[in-house]
Structure formats: C-alpha cells, structure tokens
Amino acid sequence: MRIALIEACNPDWQFKRFSYPLQLGYLASYLKKNNKIEDIIIAEELEEVFAAKPELVGISSYSLNYDIAVDFACRIKEKLGIPVILGGCHISALPETFDPIFDVAVTGEGEETFSQLVKLWTENGKFEPAEMEKINGIIFFDKGNTVRTAPRETTRQLDRYPPPDRTLYKIRTGSHYISTSRGCPFHCLFCAPRLMWKNSRFFSARYVMNEILGIIQQFPDKFTHLSVVDDLFIANKARLKTLRDWFVSSRLNELIILQGNVRADMIDDEMASMLADMNFKTVNFGAESGSEKILKYYNKKATAQDNKKALEILSKHGILSIPSFIIGAPEETEEDLDATYNFIEENHDKMAGFEIFPLIPMPGSQMWEYAKNKGIVDNNIHWGRLEPLLLDFDPDSYFFLTEKISRDKFTEYVAKFQELYKKYNTGAMQFREMLIKQGAKFGIRKPKQSGE
Ligand code: B12
Numbered sequence: 060m061r062i063a064l065i066e067a068c069n070p071d072w073q074f075k076r077f078s079y080p081l082q083l084g085y086l087a088s089y090l091k092k093n094n095k096i097e098d099i100i101i102a103e104e105l106e107e108v109f110a111a112k113p114e115l116v117g118i119s120s121y122s123l124n125y126d127i128a129v130d131f132a133c134r135i136k137e138k139l140g141i142p143v144i145l146g147g148c149h150i151s152a153l154p155e156t157f158d159p160i161f162d163v164a165v166t167g168e169g170e171e172t173f174s175q176l177v178k179l180w181t182e183n184g185k186f187e188p189a190e191m192e193k194i195n196g197i198i199f200f201d202k203g204n205t206v207r208t209a210p211r212e213t214t215r216q217l218d219r220y221p222p223p224d225r226t227l228y229k230i231r232t233g234s235h236y237i238s239t240s241r242g243c244p245f246h247c248l249f250c251a252p253r254l255m256w257k258n259s260r261f262f263s264a265r266y267v268m269n270e271i272l273g274i275i276q277q278f279p280d281k282f283t284h285l286s287v288v289d290d291l292f293i294a295n296k297a298r299l300k301t302l303r304d305w306f307v308s309s310r311l312n313e314l315i316i317l318q319g320n321v322r323a324d325m326i327d328d329e330m331a332s333m334l335a336d337m338n339f340k341t342v343n344f345g346a347e348s349g350s351e352k353i354l355k356y357y358n359k360k361a362t363a364q365d366n367k368k369a370l371e372i373l374s375k376h377g378i379l380s381i382p383s384f385i386i387g388a389p390e391e392t393e394e395d396l397d398a399t400y401n402f403i404e405e406n407h408d409k410m411a412g413f414e415i416f417p418l419i420p421m422p423g424s425q426m427w428e429y430a431k432n433k434g435i436v437d438n439n440i441h442w443g444r445l446e447p448l449l450l451d452f453d454p455d456s457y458f459f460l461t462e463k464i465s466r467d468k469f470t471e472y473v474a475k476f477q478e479l480y481k482k483y484n485t486g487a488m489q490f491r492e493m494l495i496k497q498g499a500k501f502g503i504r505k506p507k508q509s510g511e
C-alpha cells in the first residue's frame with residue numbers, strides 16, 4: 060500500500076524550503092514500524108502526491124492553513140478519488156470545523172490512531188462506520204451526522220514512538236529539526252499547545268542522543284545546525300544536565316550549533332552556562348510585553364525584569380536571544396504599547412534580532428475563546444486571516460482585539476513597530492528581500508488558484 064503525507068501549505072510560503080514538518084515524519088516512522096508499510100512519501104507539493112498515485116493521503120494542517128487543507132482534499136478527491144485523512148493542531152483544537160470532504164480526521168496525538176485507521180483500510184478496503192466507532196480520537200461523517208469518538212489518551216511513554224523518518228524529506232541545508240518533548244507546563248493566554256498536549260512529556264536523554272546520532276549518520280556532510288522545536292526545551296533540568304554532559308564529552312558541541320526555546324524566568328547563570336556548553340548560539344523566548352500589567356494579563360508568569368535579566372545573562376554567556384513580543388491585547392493602552400517599544404529600544408543591543416506579532420486568537424488558546432465570545436471570530440472565518448503579520452499587517456483582515464484604544468490608533472502603533480523592526484532587524488530584512496526576489500510570498504495565506 061502506498062501512502063502520501065503532506066502539510067497543507069502554499070508551496071511559495073516563504074520559509075518552506077528551510078523547514079521540514081516533523082509531525083509527518085513521526086507518522087511515517089510509526090506506520091513503517093507497526094503496519095509494516097514501507098511505501099510512504101512526504102510530499103512538499105500537491106503535484107508530487109498526484110504523481111505518486113497513492114492509495115491513501117494524510118494531510119496535516121495548522122489553523123491558518125485550514126482552507127488550503129480543504130482545497131487539497133477536494134483536488135485529491137477529484138483527481139485520485141482516494142481516502143483523505145486530516146490531522147494536526149487545527150482540527151484537534153476545533154473538531155466542530157470538520158469538513159466532510161475528509162473521510163476521517165484525527166484529533167490529538169496521531170501515531171496510534173493513524174496506524175489503526177491504516178490497518179482498517181488495508182484489511183477492509185473501506186472505512187465502515189461500525190468499525191470506525193471503535194477507534195478513539197477520530198471524527199467522521201455518517202448518514203448526515205458528524206460522529207466523534209472518545210478522545211485518544213496521549214502516551215506516557217514517548218520513547219515508544221520512533222524518531223521522524225528524515226529519509227523522506229528533501230533536506231536542502233545543514234539545518235535539522237528535533238522535538239525532544241511534547242507540551243509545556245505553562246498556560247499563556249495566547250498559546251495553543253495546552254489544549255493539544257494537556258501535560259508535558261519528555262523523550263528520554265538516551266532517546267534524544269540516539270536520534271541526534273542518527274542524524275549525524277544519515278547526513279555526515281549536511282548537519283551543522285540543530286533547531287530544537289520543543290515549546291520549552293529546558294523544562295526538565297535533570298535531563299538537560301545529562302544532555303549537556305554528553306554534548307561536552309562527545310565533543311558534539313564542536314560540530315553543531317544549537318537553537319531552541321527557553322523562558323526568561325528560568326534563565327540563571329547555571330542554566331545559561333549549560334546551554335553555552337552545548338553550543339547554543341541563539342535562543343528564542345516570549346518576552347511578549349514591556350508592561351507588567353499586560354504580562355499578567357497574558358498569564359506569562361515572567362516579568363519585564365526577568366526578560367531584561369535573561370537578556371543580560373545570556374549575552375554574558377555568549378548566547379544571543381531572539382525574544383518575541385506581542386501587541387494588541389484587549390487590555391493594552393498606549394502606555395503599555397510604549398512600554399514594549401521602549402523595552403526594545405533599551406535592550407536591542409543584547410538581542411540577535413526580535414519578532415513582533417500582532418495578537419492573534421489562535422484556535423486552541425484561551426484568546427480564541429475570548430474572541431469567539433465577543434463575536435470577533437467564529438468557525439466560518441477565512442482561516443488565512445489568522446496569519447500573524449507585522450510587516451504585511453492588513454487592517455481589513457486583522458481581527459482587532461484591542462478595547463482600550465481605537466483600531467486607527469492601534470494601526471498607527473503597528474506602523475511604529477514596523478519601523479522599529481526594520482531599524483534593528485537589518486539581517487532579517489535583507490533575507491526577506493532575497494526571498495521576495497526568489498518569488499516567496501508574504502501576507503495572508505489562501506489556496507492557490509489554478510494558473511497562479
Ligand atoms: C516547531 C513549530 C513550528 C516550526 C515547524 C518546524 C518543523 N520543522 O517542524 C516552524 C517555525 C516552521 C513553525 C511555524 C509556524 N508556526 Co508553529 N509551531 C511549532 C511547535 C512549537 C511544535 C510543532 C511540533 O513539531 N510538534 C510536535 C508534533 C509531533 O506535534 P503535532 O505537529 O501536533 O503533530 C501531532 C498531531 O497533531 C497529529 N498530526 C499532525 N498532523 C497530522 C496529520 C495526519 C494525517 C494525522 C493522522 C495526524 C496528524 O499527529 C502528530 C504526532 O502525534 C508548535 C507548538 C506545539 N507544541 O505544537 C507551534 C504551532 C503549531 N505553530 C503555530 C503557528 C501559529 C505557527 C506560524 C503561523 C508562526 C508564524 N509566525 O509564522 C508558522 C506557520 C507554519 C506553517 N507550516 O504554515 C501554532 C498553531 C496554532 C494553530 N491553531 O494553528 C502553534 C500551536 C504554536 C502556538 N502559537 O500556539 N512552527
């Protein structure tokens with residue numbers, strides 16, 4: 060049986076060539092191990108799916124790509140007439156947006172559920188509702204009704220999942236991605252993973268080491284940079300120490316440069332020196348705001364002082380930070396926005412760069428519930444409007460959440476923050492220019508029209 064997996068995304072999404080979707084690699088590895096299916100491809104474009112002539116397709120979708128996922132499914136059905144299974148954070152957060160163009164959707168952790176569905180298909184050649192009802196964590200359409208089965212429990216033993224099959228990606232650079240845990244112990248108001256992963260779970264240090272050794276073996280000449288995509292890589296300090304010791308004793312820290320996500324309030328000299336020992340050159344963290352009031356509103360549990368201190372400690376240890384900031388909270392006043400602006404002005408010299416995002420009500424986050432209750436969003440929006448855009452900010456498609464300042468005033472502030480971003484992120488701006496020249500598109504994502 061041949062299976063094709065694809066992430067719903069326009070091929071001209073600006074960063075597509077620099078990344079690869081780990082979730083699809085996990086699903087492929089699990090199917091290879093448990094269903095003994097070897098014929099699997101991870102496609103980057105829909106044309107590759109058509110050319111492979113698979114018998115079943117799996118599509119992964121973030122919320123902002125959901126219109127693209129539905130469009131992909133329509134075109135696959137039209138051209139190949141085969142079953143299409145959806146999964147990923149959008150449908151897990153908003154199962155009520157299930158579109159019957161999909162034969163089945165998988166919510167939550169996907170490995171075991173997908174494996175059971177593929178087994179059902181290989182054995183029966185069809186998805187019988189009576190059989191599907193026995194599989195936890197799925198949604199399907201039966202006799203005009205949407206059926207949702209009981210939720211799938213997440214595994215306690217992440218190590219039972221084999222690492223993502225990286226042979227299936229088109230790797231173009233020496234940059235690789237690794238996920239060493241699932242979930243985050245914190246509950247920031249704007250962040251979605253909480254709903255997806257109720258608690259945080261870790262792959263063991265031994266598993267992570269083996270996965271890294273596997274990447275080295277597979278790409279001996281093409282492995283210079285490792286991006287740790289975990290929500291909070293440093294959450295488990297004991298495991299971090301083990302990994303640090305191994306990086307140092309094996310001299311891996313002389314071979315590869317690392318990057319990952321941290322939290323400012325967890326950064327002290329000991330933590331920064333562990334990260335520096337491993338050869339972390341840059342770290343990302345959500346600084347979010349220069350205003351204590353807004354940090355509290357976001358339930359960030361870190362203060363502006365923590366952010367400043369983290370920047371100082373990290374730069375003392377030779378690690379450059381890329382903090383991200385959010386503007387546009389309902390409670391935010393001009394003073395709060397000024398506090399964020401001033402924070403960046405005063406501390407930019409300790410940053411490798413920074414990100415600024417207008418606040419987006421992401422499905423799965425408390426901000427989505429808030430915006431929904433206020434009538435700002437609903438389940439029928441054009442999902443591409445959830446793209447967090449600063450430089451390409453479009454007031455006509457942005458979901459304004461601000462309540463203490465007018466839309467016009469907020470739009471003026473966006474322009475001010477755009478200038479601030481351009482002033483200090485010259486490297487990122489040059490990179491953007493280069494990508495634009497190469498045909499990359501920025502702005503709201505929508506399905507590509509034929510001929511486009
Ligand atoms: C790493 C990451 C990225 C990386 C991806 C790197 C890579 N090479 O994989 C990069 C930096 C590229 C990225 C970009 C963006 N990201 Co991001 N990202 C994440 C992060 C931190 C981890 C994702 C991950 O790898 N998880 C581990 C895998 C195993 O879990 P998973 O993806 O959920 O997959 C499991 C299930 O969902 C399911 N599943 C998934 N797909 C499918 C498909 C099928 C067929 C089946 C059966 C099952 C299934 O099975 C999988 C295995 O169990 C998440 C937060 C999070 N904790 O999930 C945010 C997150 C997914 N990102 C988010 C966003 C908003 C973005 C951006 C828009 C940010 C931006 N400013 O541009 C872009 C959009 C990218 C795009 N593809 O269009 C949001 C999405 C919210 C939403 N409701 O859609 C999240 C949840 C963070 C948040 N803000 O709350 N991201």
Ligand code: SF4
Nearest residue numbers: 243245246247250290
């Ligand atoms: S923003 Fe960061 S710290 Fe907060 S819940 Fe999300 S991943 Fe965790």
